[in-house]
Amino acid sequence: MAPAAPEPILAVEHLSMRFGGLVAVDNLSFAAERGQITALIGPNGAGKTTVFNCITGFYKPTAGLIRLAHSDGRAYLLERLLNFRVAKLARVARTFQNIRLFQGMTALENLVVAQHNALMKASAFTFAGLFGLKSYRTAEGAAVEKARYWLDRTALIHRADDPAGALAYGEQRRLEIARAMCTDPVLLCLDEPAAGLNAHESAELNDLLQFIRREHAISILLIEHDMSVVMEISDHIVVLDYGVKIADGTPNEIRNDPKVIAAYLGVEDQEVEAIAEVGP
Amino acid sequence: MLVAAVFAGALARALLFGRAAIPLERVLPAPLTKTAAQISRMLGRFAAPALLIFALLVPVLFYQNRYVLDLGIMVLTYVMLGWGLNIVVGLAGLLDLGYVAFYAVGAYSYALFATTYGLSFWICLPLAGILAAFWGVILGFPVLRLRGDYLAIVTLAFGEIIRLVLLNWQNLTGGPNGISSIPRPSFFGLPFTDSEGSFAATFGLAYSPTHRVVFLFYLILALALLTNWVTLRLRRLPIGRAWEAMREDEIACRSLGINTATTKLTAFAIGAMFGGFAGSFFATRQGFISPESFTFGESALVLAIVVLGGMGSQLGVAVAALVMLGGFELFREFQLYRMLVFGFAMVLIMIWRPRGLVATRDPSLYLAERKAIAGSFVKAQG
Numbered sequence: 001m002a003p004a005a006p007e008p009i010l011a012v013e014h015l016s017m018r019f020g021g022l023v024a025v026d027n028l029s030f031a032a033e034r035g036q037i038t039a040l041i042g043p044n045g046a047g048k049t050t051v052f053n054c055i056t057g058f059y060k061p062t063a064g065l066i067r068l069a070h071s072d073g074r075a076y077l078l079e080r081l082l083n084f085r086v087a088k089l090a091r092v093a094r095t096f097q098n099i100r101l102f103q104g105m106t107a108l109e110n111l112v113v114a115q116h117n118a119l120m121k122a123s124a125f126t127f128a129g130l131f132g133l134k135s136y137r138t139a140e141g142a143a144v145e146k147a148r149y150w151l152d153r154t155a156l157i158h159r160a161d162d163p164a165g166a167l168a169y170g171e172q173r174r175l176e177i178a179r180a181m182c183t184d185p186v187l188l189c190l191d192e193p194a195a196g197l198n199a200h201e202s203a204e205l206n207d208l209l210q211f212i213r214r215e216h217a218i219s220i221l222l223i224e225h226d227m228s229v230v231m232e233i234s235d236h237i238v239v240l241d242y243g244v245k246i247a248d249g250t251p252n253e254i255r256n257d258p259k260v261i262a263a264y265l266g267v268e269d270q271e272v273e274a275i276a277e278v279g280p
Numbered sequence: 281m282l283v284a285a286v287f288a289g290a291l292a293r294a295l296l297f298g299r300a301a302i303p304l305e306r307v308l309p310a311p312l313t314k315t316a317a318q319i320s321r322m323l324g325r326f327a328a329p330a331l332l333i334f335a336l337l338v339p340v341l342f343y344q345n346r347y348v349l350d351l352g353i354m355v356l357t358y359v360m361l362g363w364g365l366n367i368v369v370g371l372a373g374l375l376d377l378g379y380v381a382f383y384a385v386g387a388y389s390y391a392l393f394a395t396t397y398g399l400s401f402w403i404c405l406p407l408a409g410i411l412a413a414f415w416g417v418i419l420g421f422p423v424l425r426l427r428g429d430y431l432a433i434v435t436l437a438f439g440e441i442i443r444l445v446l447l448n449w450q451n452l453t454g455g456p457n458g459i460s461s462i463p464r465p466s467f468f469g470l471p472f473t474d475s476e477g478s479f480a481a482t483f484g485l486a487y488s489p490t491h492r493v494v495f496l497f498y499l500i501l502a503l504a505l506l507t508n509w510v511t512l513r514l515r516r517l518p519i520g521r522a523w524e525a526m527r528e529d530e531i532a533c534r535s536l537g538i539n540t541a542t543t544k545l546t547a548f549a550i551g552a553m554f555g556g557f558a559g560s561f562f563a564t565r566q567g568f569i570s571p572e573s574f575t576f577g578e579s580a581l582v583l584a585i586v587v588l589g590g591m592g593s594q595l596g597v598a599v600a601a602l603v604m605l606g607g608f609e610l611f612r613e614f615q616l617y618r619m620l621v622f623g624f625a626m627v628l629i630m631i632w633r634p635r636g637l638v639a640t641r642d643p644s645l646y647l648a649e650r651k652a653i654a655g656s657f658v659k660a661q662g
Binding site for chain 2 (some may be wrong): 056057058083084085086087088093094096100101102103104105106108109112113114116117119120123130136140144148151157160161162163164165166179180183
């Protein structure tokens with residue numbers, strides 16, 4: 001039997017999202033390959049975060065299919081799994097554009113909360129935990145170890161016992177990624193992870209994301225404005241403008257795509273038609 | 281009167297200090313603040329054991345003083361209610377203005393089971409807890425999507441609905457006449473009466489009505505400590521961490537695969553259960569209950585205890601209950617003025633400690649060192 005083409009981890013087909021009369025996403029189709037970093041870019045208001053919210057179960061799309069395939073062959077239709085089930089069953093983790101940490105809890109607690117479902121099972125839905133059974137304490141120890149591993153990876157180990165709200169901005173961004181990783185995801189969705197970071201921190205972020213992809217075989221989908229991040233680490237870029245996909249390809253192809261340049265930089269009216277002819 | 285006092289206090293404060301929060305350093309000289317900090321650290325370590333030992337000794341110290349024992353029972357009832365509500369408001373961040381409803385459900389379930397079927401207190405106690413928890417879930421379902429002020433309004437209405445049902449369902453609850461001659465508790469089957477086979481006769485003691493009061497005191501102390509133990513335990517379990525995470529950020533919780541609906545319902549149910557226990561204790565202690573005992577004022581008092589104590593802090597709630605109810609009693613002689621004094625005291629405390637007596641949060645687990653988390657990082661309610 002000939003080896004079949006590898007199934008993409010995430011296939012978005014004909015996705016549309018309307019808010020009343022506003023069409024935020026219009027008939028969008030793209031795929032994210034397993035083990036790759038896929039970037040979703042576009043000017044402000046292009047509908048990137050809406051796509052994210054549809055994928056991660058925060059919005060129910062007006063139309064379309066979002067199919068997520070695990071490597072063991074199980075597949076989930078994410079548009080039917082709403083709310084927390086996307087993270088719990090399909091194991092899609094996400095971060096937020098405006099950081100959403102549990103500010104009054106320590107960095108360590110943030111990472112342990114992320115392992116809620118595993119710990120809940122280990123504590124026999126609280127009953128075993130209430131009486132301090134050994135099986136639960138072992139599970140909690142393992143959860144702390146996992147948290148320690150990710151704190152180490154994100155260079156936050158010295159801040160483990162500080163409240164998340166007291167961390168510096170860049171540290172909070174890293175902690176949010178660590179927290180998402182603690183849920184044991186197959187697909188990691190990052191909403192502008194480099195926003196507000198300086199050049200040095202962006203470079204560190206690149207290393208972290210490449211480490212996650214390489215060592216943990218996790219596919220990454222990211223929204224980003226920082227082109228130094230996008231162009232350097234993505235394998236595949238999807239460009240949105242006004243909710244419509246205008247380009248899709250490798251970083252090199254995207255860099256030279258006249259439609260993308262037009263969307264980002266703007267063009268004179270008479271050039272628009274010319275570009276439309278050149279475009280795919 | 282209370283409103284006037286609060287208003288006058290707030291006005292005086294605005295005139296003296298302006299609108300910003302007043303740091304203690306500005307009011308007290310520097311060396312004094314330093315010792316104040318040391319004292320508060322000392323207090324933090326020794327206050328809880330000292331309070332517990334004191335509570336255990338109250339019946340011994342004040343055996344002859346019926347008034348103090350009754351006051352102690354009342355304070356402990358409110359400590360227990362405060363700790364129960366603390367689960368809902370302090371940990372899960374769900375502002376509940378109708379907590380007294382669960383107290384009422386507990387009291388009426390005990391009264392009805394005991395008077396109709398003759399069940400004993402120890403059988404009725406878990407039943408009352410289960411029924412209250414059930415009503416907690418009933419309240420929880422419609423308010424799953426509500427937060428903050430909207431949630432407060434619905435819970436307030438829920439408390440009123442329960443009270444009005446109790447008032448009007450004449451043939452079950454006796455309406456405004458309430459339920460009387462509720463069986464008093466017995467010492468594991470030995471009644472506190474002056475007769476054969478009673479507690480006093482069995483242990484060869486001279487009969488004294490104080491035996492029952494002391495028993496009630498230790499009973500409510502045990503119930504309150506049970507509430508405290510369960511809460512402290514739950515805080516270190518995934519469910520308790522999920523409650524706190526939900527208070528901090530509900531959307532982030534969902535993104536981590538936490539089922540916020542069941543998490544909320546368990547918070548309501550467990551908080552309500554302890555309210556139900558306290559209610560059954562109230563019924564057996566009073567021997568008579570009527571809807572008048574379960575007004576909005578009670579909910580407000582319990583919420584004030586939780587807010588004054590510092591949301592989420594067990595020690596703070598206990599101290600606040602003592603201060604509030606003790607304060608009420610202390611100023612009883614001043615009659616009308618006591619509300620004025622009380623209002624001033626509340627304003628002063630809220631100026632100096634806007635996050636309650638114990639504002640810091642204790643992390644549920646730590647890697648290298650346990651550091652208290654400053655109250656300014658912790659969200660009050662979502």
